[in-house]
Every structure is written in structure tokens, then in C-alpha cells.
Amino acid sequence: MANPLLSDRNVEFLLREVFDTAGLLELPAFADHTLEGCEMYVQNARKFAREKLYPAYKPMDEAPARLEGGQVYVHPLMRELYPRMVELGTITATRPASVGGAGLPIFVATLANSYLMAANLSAYGFFGLTTGAGRLLESFGSPELQQRYMARMYSGEWTGSMALTEPHAGSSLTDVKTTAKETEAGHYLVRGSKIFISGGDHDMTDNVVHLTLARIEGAPPGIKGVSLFAIPKKRFVDAAAGAGALVPNDVQVAGLIHKIGWRGLPSLALNFGEENDCHGWLVGEPHRGISYMFQLMNEARIMVGLNGVSTASVAYQESLEYARTRPQGRPLTAKNPDAPQVPIIEHADVRRMLLRQKAIVEGGLCLVATAARFNDVAEHGATKEEGADAFALLDVLTPIVKSFPADYVFV
Ligand SMILES: Cc1cc2nc3c(=O)[nH]c(=O)nc-3n(C[C@H](O)[C@H](O)[C@H](O)COP(=O)(O)OP(=O)(O)OC[C@H]3O[C@@H](n4cnc5c(N)ncnc54)[C@H](O)[C@@H]3O)c2cc1C
Incomplete structure (x- = not known):
């Protein structure tokens, strides 16, 4: 028998009997939802997880992403799954309607996501990271950054990544060394190296937006001097207007990190600004990067x-x-x-x-x-x-x- 991933009875028990889901839906933020609608969302995720995601797990694990000529290529099955998962609503299930989301309770999305993760954690990873990157812009980004990057990540046109870790700065993000130099054009020039960046490059969409921690030149030492930037893999030719063709933004894939398990989601070393031409845009206020992450x-x-x-x-x-x-x-x-x-x-x-x-x-x-x-x-x-x-x-x-x-x- 095919692995059912989770016990449906247990998930339904939580949804209907243990937790007062109907009571949760009485909150004004969830007024548009019904218990039946929430159940349908979970059922759709369950069906997709069993029929599409789980069968792709083994092939994706056996043939992980490849790095060729500076470009990462994911498994062909992942390229097929990507638009279907966007359609399923995985990126914006919990985001409000004002940014194109379904506004579902996180509680409901959690139960639905448990099937997606159990079936294929690698495939889910691209989506969890994109929601996380978009969410940082939704909470702290300017309207321009939201329009340029968040909207494209939430629609699935581009994906997102979190670029925090550096070779010497893992648990201790206080020691982030990547630098950002302000320019008169409004962007910063970013230089530095990051490692372990999940989903940091792939060939499923035209662009990846890296939500990156860096230190503005002259910033105070320690945790209070780390800022957050949005750095696209490719930037618009007319950067000020966020329009025109996309051109490379001097973000290089320095290497693929080999992992045990979770191999369908590439983990990368990225270099920003090798040619001193990596443009980053400050998210929120200077020096508040870590506090934004913590929120x-x-x-x-x-x-x-x-x-x-x-x-x-x-x-x-x-x-x-x-x-x-x-x-x-x-x-x-x-x-x-x-x-x-x-x-x-x-x-x-x-x-x-x-x-x-x-x-x-x-x-x-x-x-x-x-x-x-x-x-x-x-x-x-x-x-x-x-x-x-x-x-x-x-x-x-x-x-x-x-x-x-x-x-x-x-x-
Ligand atoms: C599967 C995977 C995906 C990842 N994806 C991303 C990503 O997308 N983006 C990104 O930026 N990073 C990513 N990372 C990196 C991750 O954030 C770091 O691995 C993590 O921050 C820990 O850093 P480190 O590996 O350098 O370990 P270290 O910081 O060197 O820690 C090693 C050990 O020492 C312990 N330790 C360290 N400092 C202390 C202390 N002060 N007190 C007590 N114990 C301590 C730690 O708990 C750990 O057990 C990923 C890592 C993994 C494994």
C-alpha cells in the first residue's frame, strides 16, 4: 500500500474535535472562511501530496540539483511540480487578500502543509522560503519593494531565499561581514559571501530574490549594526522604475553544498559583488535586520x-x-x-x-x-x-x- 503520509483521521480529529476551528473562524480576519472550505484546502493538499509530491520524492533525492556554468538546474520533476504548487495556493494561503492571499488561518495551513512536507520536504522548501522572503517585505518593505519583489514572489513568478549565514557566522549572526555601501542612486553596493542558502538558485523561474543580512559601511559593531536587504539575482535595467529587461546583478553561485537527505532543494554558497556591481535595496530601517528576522x-x-x-x-x-x-x-x-x-x-x-x-x-x-x-x-x-x-x-x-x-x- 502507498504510504498515506499522515493519518487522515488524526488530522480531522484535530481540525474538528480537538480545536475549536469554527470558533477561530468567527474572528473578523477569517470571516470569509467556512469550516468546509478549510477542510477542502487540507483535502486538496493531501491529494496533491499523495498523487504528485510523494512519487517525485525518490527521483529528486537520487538525482539532486546540478550546477553548470554558474546556473543551478533542478530535477525536471520539480519544474513540473512548481506551477502546480503555486496553483494550489501554497505560497499565499495565509497571507491577507490585500496582497493576493487566501487569508486562511495558519492553523489550517499547518495541517495542509503537514501533508506537503511529509511527501516531499525539498519541494515544499522552495515555497516556505518564498513565503518567508515575501513576508519580510510585506511587514517591513517599502511600497516600491513590495510591488517590485513581494508581489512577484507571492504570485509565484519569482522565488525567494534567506541569505543570512556566512562561513564564520552561523548561530552568531552578530558576526555577519557582508558589506553594503550606499550610492546616490538609492541602492547599495553589496559585497560578501553566504553559505547554506537553500533554494538560492534554480531554473524554475526567471529570478530569485535574496533577503540578505549585511552591514552598512560605518554601522555600529555587533547585532545592532546588521541591516536587511532585498537583492535580486537579476535586476531591471531601469532599476529606479523597476522596469525594462532583466540583467545579471552580480550574484554568483560559488558552489553546491552536498547534503544527506533533503537533496531536491539545492543548498548553495553565493558570492555577492565579485565585480562590485551587486545592487541591494534596504528593507525597513538601517541596522534593524536582526530584529525584523526575530519578529x-x-x-x-x-x-x-x-x-x-x-x-x-x-x-x-x-x-x-x-x-x-x-x-x-x-x-x-x-x-x-x-x-x-x-x-x-x-x-x-x-x-x-x-x-x-x-x-x-x-x-x-x-x-x-x-x-x-x-x-x-x-x-x-x-x-x-x-x-x-x-x-x-x-x-x-x-x-x-x-x-x-x-x-x-x-x-
Ligand atoms: C538544511 C539546512 C538549510 C539551511 N538553509 C539556510 C538558508 O536558506 N539560509 C541561511 O542563511 N542559512 C541556512 N542554513 C544555515 C543555518 O542557518 C546554520 O546552519 C545555523 O545558523 C547554524 O550555523 P552553523 O551551521 O554555522 O553552526 P554553528 O553556529 O557553528 O553551531 C555548531 C553547534 O554549536 C552550537 N552553538 C553555537 N553557538 C553556541 C552558543 N553560543 N551557545 C551554545 N551552543 C552554541 C550550535 O547550537 C550547534 O549545535 C541552513 C542549514 C541547514 C542545515
Whole structure:
């Protein structure tokens, strides 16, 4: 039997019985949605995940992206999946109608995304990153940057990436060294090297917008001197008007980083400004880059936790099917050595291990869904107090959600 990825009954249990989804939809921000509409969104994601994404997982993992002549080429299956996932609404499901989104609760999108991630985390990665990059511009970018970059990422015309990490600056982003020099034309000239940039280049769309941390010349040292920039792989010839043909913006792919797993999503080393011609546009105010990142930290933590839960779920379903079909040994009470072997799921210790997996997956999904629901109320609570209470609870919960993959699955 094909791997079902998640237990539908469990997802429906969360949607209909554990959480008061109908109550959530009474908040003014979700007034346009019905419970049936939310269920349909989850069902569409489930169907697509099972029929299209999961069958592409193995081929994409076996033949990862290639780097040729400075250009990254993804697996042909990923190129086919990309427009279908845009159509499914994956990028803008939770964004408001004012920016072209469906305005669904993050809680509902979380349940839908659990199927997409369980089926093919690499394919989902392009979308999670694009939403994240667009979201930074939606929250902190100028109307021009929103029109030029956010709108094109939200429509799926271009994708986005997060370019934070440098060879010497991983956990410690305080040590970011990439520099940005202001010009009279309104843009900055950016120079520096980034590593581990997921989805930082590909051949699915004409352009990639890198939301990049860099230090403006003369900025204070440490965390309070790091700014956020939008840096496209290709810029418009008429940069001031955001119009005309697209020309290279001096962003070079320096190398492909090989990974164990999650190989369908390229991870790259990028060099900005090797020819001193990389144009970047400041997002928000100078020196506030890290604080902008942190304001979206709770959503990022929910996504990372869901990665872990979804991966654990698809592994559990694999174990379950194997245990149901692998014959080995006989029950302890069987006296006849010629009696047929039983499937290993009949053995108490195998059942114990399967139940442990099941408890981790179901408890983990419930935990992530709880955080997602708090996030919805924190952002859209009916009263200020309701929102503040949910935000406080979310802040307590998300560090636990984020550590889910490491603490509960792999240990
Ligand atoms: C699959 C994957 C995708 C990624 N995608 C992106 C991306 O798209 N964009 C991007 O910018 N980056 C990306 N990264 C990079 C990621 O952000 C960094 O790996 C991360 O910030 C950690 O940095 P590091 O690998 O240099 O580890 P280090 O910072 O060197 O940490 C190594 C270990 O030391 C611990 N440690 C470090 N400092 C401390 C401290 N002060 N106290 C206690 N413990 C500490 C860490 O917890 C860790 O266990 C990705 C990484 C991975 C694995």
C-alpha cells in the first residue's frame, strides 16, 4: 500500500474535535472562511501530496540539483511540480487578500502543509522560503519593494531565499561581514559571501530574490549594526522604475553544498559583488535586520517543528506497513513449530515501538497545531487582551515546537 503520509483521521480529529476551528473562524480576519472550505484546502493538499509530491520524492533525492556554468538546474520533476504548487495556493494561503492571499488561518495551513512536507520536504522548501522572503517585505518593505519583489514572489513568478549565514557566522549572526555601501542612486553596493542558502538558485523561474543580512559601511559593531536587504539575482535595467529587461546583478553561485537527505532543494554558497556591481535595496530601517528576522521567528519555529513532525509521520507510516507485512516468528503461546509465521506487528515489543512512534507523531502534530492556533489569535484576536494572552503563550510554546525534531524524534 502507498504510504498515506499522515493519518487522515488524526488530522480531522484535530481540525474538528480537538480545536475549536469554527470558533477561530468567527474572528473578523477569517470571516470569509467556512469550516468546509478549510477542510477542502487540507483535502486538496493531501491529494496533491499523495498523487504528485510523494512519487517525485525518490527521483529528486537520487538525482539532486546540478550546477553548470554558474546556473543551478533542478530535477525536471520539480519544474513540473512548481506551477502546480503555486496553483494550489501554497505560497499565499495565509497571507491577507490585500496582497493576493487566501487569508486562511495558519492553523489550517499547518495541517495542509503537514501533508506537503511529509511527501516531499525539498519541494515544499522552495515555497516556505518564498513565503518567508515575501513576508519580510510585506511587514517591513517599502511600497516600491513590495510591488517590485513581494508581489512577484507571492504570485509565484519569482522565488525567494534567506541569505543570512556566512562561513564564520552561523548561530552568531552578530558576526555577519557582508558589506553594503550606499550610492546616490538609492541602492547599495553589496559585497560578501553566504553559505547554506537553500533554494538560492534554480531554473524554475526567471529570478530569485535574496533577503540578505549585511552591514552598512560605518554601522555600529555587533547585532545592532546588521541591516536587511532585498537583492535580486537579476535586476531591471531601469532599476529606479523597476522596469525594462532583466540583467545579471552580480550574484554568483560559488558552489553546491552536498547534503544527506533533503537533496531536491539545492543548498548553495553565493558570492555577492565579485565585480562590485551587486545592487541591494534596504528593507525597513538601517541596522534593524536582526530584529525584523526575530519578529517572524514564531512562524519560522512552527515551520521547523512541522518539518520534524511530518518527517516522523511518514517514517511511522512506513514502519507500520512493514510491521503489518513482514512475517517473522510465532506468538509466545504458539506450541506448534510448523504453525505459520505471524506479521511482526503481532509481537508485543514491536507494537510498543510502533505505539511510541505514533504517540510522538500525534502528540507532536497537536503541539505544532496548538502553536499555530495561538499564532492566529495573537495576530487576529478579537480584543487586545485576547491577542496579548495568545502571544505570551506562543512565546512559551514555540521554542519547544522548534526543538521537536532534535529532542523527540532523533533522540
Ligand atoms: C538544511 C539546512 C538549510 C539551511 N538553509 C539556510 C538558508 O536558506 N539560509 C541561511 O542563511 N542559512 C541556512 N542554513 C544555515 C543555518 O542557518 C546554520 O546552519 C545555523 O545558523 C547554524 O550555523 P552553523 O551551521 O554555522 O553552526 P554553528 O553556529 O557553528 O553551531 C555548531 C553547534 O554549536 C552550537 N552553538 C553555537 N553557538 C553556541 C552558543 N553560543 N551557545 C551554545 N551552543 C552554541 C550550535 O547550537 C550547534 O549545535 C541552513 C542549514 C541547514 C542545515
